[in-house]
Amino acid sequence: MQQSNKVQKMAILVAATFFMENLDATVITTAIPNIAKSFSVNPQDISVGISAYMLALTIGLPASGWLANRFTAHRIFSMSIVLFMLASLLCALSTNLTMFTLARLCQGLAGSLMVPVGRTVVLSRTEKQNLVNTISILVWPGLIAPVMGPVIGGFFAQYLTWHWIFVLNIPLGFIALFYAFKLLPKELPQIRAFDGIGFVLCGLGLLLFVYGLEMISHSQKSIWISLSIVLLGCVILTMACYHLTHITNPLISLQAFSKRTFRTMFFGGSLIRIALSSAPFLLPLMFQVGFGYSPLTAGALLLALFVGNILFKLINTPLIQRFGFRNILIINGIILSASFILCAFFTEQTSIITMIIVLFLSGGARSIQFTTLNTLGFSEIEKSEVQSANILSTLAQQLNNVLGIVLGALFLFIASCYHDHNKTVLSVEDFQFALLMVAGLTIIAMIDFITLPKNAGDNVRGIK
Incomplete structure (x- = not known):
């Protein structure tokens, strides 16, 4: 029973970080005009900040498992929270679009490690009879954050300034960091070879696939160029699947x-x-x-x-x-x-x-x-x-x-x-x-x- 309660507390912790990550994917949509005005650019130019975040979230995911094994889940999870906080601070301090985009890239990379590593720790310690309750805790941010993001972003943009959208992550991050040190188990590193080819194929394929989809959603972009990028991404991901199923220690098992x-x-x-x-x-x-x-x-x-x-x-x-x-x-x-x-x-x-x-x-x-x-x-x-x-x-x-x-x-x-x-x-x-x-x-x-x-x-x- 004590072990079950600890797993439930870890699930709440990981869900909270998942909420932060998902919220930051949608929260700036209603604040785009304010951010654009602050940077003296057109509102549509700010979409690069959204795209950068989404791309970074996807690219870092394939390597999260290997990093957690090599440097322990506790360290990677804690480090990613710190990186997410620092990147959020840089977003709030940004004075131009380039600085803002780079900060969003760092945010996305941190999120790509934070959530999957935390979820793996929780799910690997959950008994089958408790799986429904644990999953119920883990998935709520994916449902709530997309709905709450535009509302919260609009509130901050209208009544405060858009900077507070990102400042909010800092106290939340400190709370998550405190409980991470308290709850997550300390384990020994597991040394295994890094699948560099798998990482390049997965990362490049996902980058092209997501970027192509993002281009399709912007009407000013050429639909044929966008579709070509998506198709190239699919081809590389197919190559990645073949590679992952034909080596001894793949970056990601497809079992x-x-x-x-x-x-x-x-x-x-x-x-x-x-x-x-x-x-x-x-x-x-x-x-x-x-x-x-x-x-x-x-x-x-x-x-x-x-x-x-x-x-x-x-x-x-x-x-x-x-x-x-x-x-x-x-x-x-x-x-x-x-x-x-x-x-x-x-x-x-x-x-x-x-x-x-x-x-x-x-x-x-x-x-x-x-x-x-x-x-x-x-x-x-x-x-x-x-x-x-x-x-x-x-x-x-x-x-x-x-x-x-x-x-x-x-x-x-x-x-x-x-x-x-x-x-x-x-x-x-x-x-x-x-x-x-x-x-x-x-x-x-x-x-x-x-x-x-x-x-x-x-x-x-x-x-x-």
């Missing part, structure tokens, strides 16, 4: 893909996460551009998602214990799809109360689906496979976050072309079309869930 439950979390789950990532992008735009709501009203409506995420956490574990993973993924997946369809039928005449109810239920369905998928993915993973499985899972989540925004923007573009090729201003119908396409992604994911074995994940429910 987890031999488990059906992990494959479902990775592939079917990716479609769900892409859909969930697109909602915080599409809904505020629809409320402001389509309905003419103020930024404050649009942000306040999204808080209904936040409340649903939190409250439905309370029933997540009992639901899984009672109905099983496959049934929950199918039934809750239908509810999630229905919530996106209902959002697509919002109009200027729809009452605020109706919107809040739909968004609240959607937030609850998001919470249940996210936790269920992540728990199922690790249900058959052995302790020796946790590190690589966790890195692969984290990589998928980072890529899904980028794809959610890219596909959301792409659906809007397709809708505007369909409704009027000469249109320069998005209409409510464009957002409705995009949300229906997002609902379609969740429906496609159902194929993966329906074909799951009925007893999938029963070992973590205490059923033999």
